[in-house]
Amino acid sequence: xxxxxTMDTTLWRRSLLVLSWLILAGIAVETxxxxxxxxxxxxxNFLLGLVYYFARYEGAVPGAILGFLVGLLEDLSVPQDLGxxxxxxxxIGFFTGKLWAGQRLFKDTLRAQAVTLFVAGVLHxxxxxxxxxxxxxxxxxxxxxxxGLPTALYTGALCPLLVVAWSWLREIGPxxxxxxxxxx
Amino acid sequence: MERxxxxxxxGSFLSRRGELAVLLSLTGLALVLMxxxxxxxAAIARHLEDFILAxxxxxxxxxxxxxxxxxxxxxxxxxxxAARLGLARAEEMRLENERLRAMLGFEGRExxxxxxxxxxxxxxxxxxxxxxxxNRGYNQNIREGMALIGREGLVGKVVEVRPNNSHAxxxxxxxxAVAARIERSRVAGIVEWQPGSFTSLKLRNIxxxxxxxxxxxxxxxxxxxxxxxxxxxxxxxxxxxxxxxLVLDITxxxxxxxxxxEEIFALKxxxxxGVEGAASFGAPFSPQPTGSLQDGLSGQALKDKSRSEIPASxxxxxxxxxxxHPPETPPTSPPPPAxxxxxxxxxxxxxxxxxxxxxxxxQERDTSAVRPTWNEADRSSEHDTIWAEPDSxxxxxxxxxxxx
Numbered sequence: 001x002x003x004x005x006t007m008d009t010t011l012w013r014r015s016l017l018v019l020s021w022l023i024l025a026g027i028a029v030e031t032x033x034x035x036x037x038x039x040x041x042x043x044x045n046f047l048l049g050l051v052y053y054f055a056r057y058e059g060a061v062p063g064a065i066l067g068f069l070v071g072l073l074e075d076l077s078v079p080q081d082l083g084x085x086x087x088x089x090x091x092i093g094f095f096t097g098k099l100w101a102g103q104r105l106f107k108d109t110l111r112a113q114a115v116t117l118f119v120a121g122v123l124h125x126x127x128x129x130x131x132x133x134x135x136x137x138x139x140x141x142x143x144x145x146x147x148g149l150p151t152a153l154y155t156g157a158l159c160p161l162l163v164v165a166w167s168w169l170r171e172i173g174p175x176x177x178x179x180x181x182x183x184x
Numbered sequence: 185m186e187r188x189x190x191x192x193x194x195g196s197f198l199s200r201r202g203e204l205a206v207l208l209s210l211t212g213l214a215l216v217l218m219x220x221x222x223x224x225x226a227a228i229a230r231h232l233e234d235f236i237l238a239x240x241x242x243x244x245x246x247x248x249x250x251x252x253x254x255x256x257x258x259x260x261x262x263x264x265x266a267a268r269l270g271l272a273r274a275e276e277m278r279l280e281n282e283r284l285r286a287m288l289g290f291e292g293r294e295x296x297x298x299x300x301x302x303x304x305x306x307x308x309x310x311x312x313x314x315x316x317x318x319n320r321g322y323n324q325n326i327r328e329g330m331a332l333i334g335r336e337g338l339v340g341k342v343v344e345v346r347p348n349n350s351h352a353x354x355x356x357x358x359x360x361a362v363a364a365r366i367e368r369s370r371v372a373g374i375v376e377w378q379p380g381s382f383t384s385l386k387l388r389n390i391x392x393x394x395x396x397x398x399x400x401x402x403x404x405x406x407x408x409x410x411x412x413x414x415x416x417x418x419x420x421x422x423x424x425x426x427x428x429x430l431v432l433d434i435t436x437x438x439x440x441x442x443x444x445x446e447e448i449f450a451l452k453x454x455x456x457x458g459v460e461g462a463a464s465f466g467a468p469f470s471p472q473p474t475g476s477l478q479d480g481l482s483g484q485a486l487k488d489k490s491r492s493e494i495p496a497s498x499x500x501x502x503x504x505x506x507x508x509h510p511p512e513t514p515p516t517s518p519p520p521p522a523x524x525x526x527x528x529x530x531x532x533x534x535x536x537x538x539x540x541x542x543x544x545x546x547q548e549r550d551t552s553a554v555r556p557t558w559n560e561a562d563r564s565s566e567h568d569t570i571w572a573e574p575d576s577x578x579x580x581x582x583x584x585x586x587x588x
Contacts, residue, residue, distance in 0.1 A: 060203055082220065
């Protein structure tokens, strides 16, 4: 029992550390690289990619929690829509973890990742733009065609870059984790 | 498959019902946040932002500060290097100058040390405007006649010393004048206040043939020993001929901003009797109240009054001077004796230097009747070498101490 509790505590602390680390990294990438990669007014959604890959590797519940926290931070810049991005990213994180974790539906190829990331982006933007459009179908479709679809395409196209970034983050994270617990 | 099995085994302690509960909780929380009023949302967002992003902002601000400090440090280091280089060159030149002066048999120049003062009040005291009260006095080695300089240049001189504070005249005061010269062409003149202006000065006694250009720097000439040579006084901002067309009417923009005086320095001579003995520069101030400033006359009026009291006994200037200063016609009536001017005494007569030795020499002491005012003396300073005065009557130079 004691050993089980110690393992749970360690797992919880590790998860908390990894979550914090990923949120920081996601915000840093979004606010620095994201602006530089802007093309025709469309920016890749790095935070969505982060939630996607985290949920894929860690499962539905961690994905939902990270999605909620990252989305909430994103909402802070636009307080009128507080909770909107949190809801969208929470749902994306949860269902990505549910459908992808354990390779239940898709093969783990780069093309499959790009397609599923694109679909996740489309679903995310549908949720966000539906609320933003305030129930006006024309406004919704206009926003979706002008912003949502290009953003999802751009994010899906940057899938290789996200894979590299995710691999790097997963390499750096344990190192930080190891140093953190060693120094304590 | 191995990773999927690992995930499934890790998630086993959280059942499907538990996963659903987490999802519903987060979704419900997000929906609640969305359904709040705008003001509540803004308040929550502000609090969250302060709580979450404050550390990042602090770090960002610190990084910016570090960047600014590094840039500033780099600039200051470059300036310091340049200043050190300039100082070394100046020191070399000073030594060379001393050697050359020694070879020529000139007397060595005195050095000055600085006494920092703070301006406590402006326009204070019975001396009227353009006077400042300093927080240093006799106990801090401030003496009458000490020159005052600021960071940009010459400021004025000390005229009244008390135990722990002192009064100083600024250059914009009518009773303060400085022997100066154009730095480029070395033409000498007298800098004094510009009537009607508190932000500009006037350079007088410059011949219309002199080489003066707009923007020329004017520095103190050091004549008289009160103000050291080379202190910036101002820059030429206007050149015009006077009414007669013989001398230039030069306007200066002061180097010092007299409206923003805070910290200034008194120049203390390293030689005994240097600056401290020069208490009679320009219009020397005497602590004895004469009541003459209470009569309501301005400094210019006093000058005009005293100018009319120039006696006939004043020697006529030589012919060479006549180009710049035509000889004055002696007054037909004898000058009134001192003290008969209805209580109005010219500044020179009022401000008897305290260091003047007492002695029964009525002819010499009663100088108000025979001595030109400082204003007149200023005009003659450019031609010191050709100005002949009797032994008993010495025209007062602006920087020259009256104490022999």
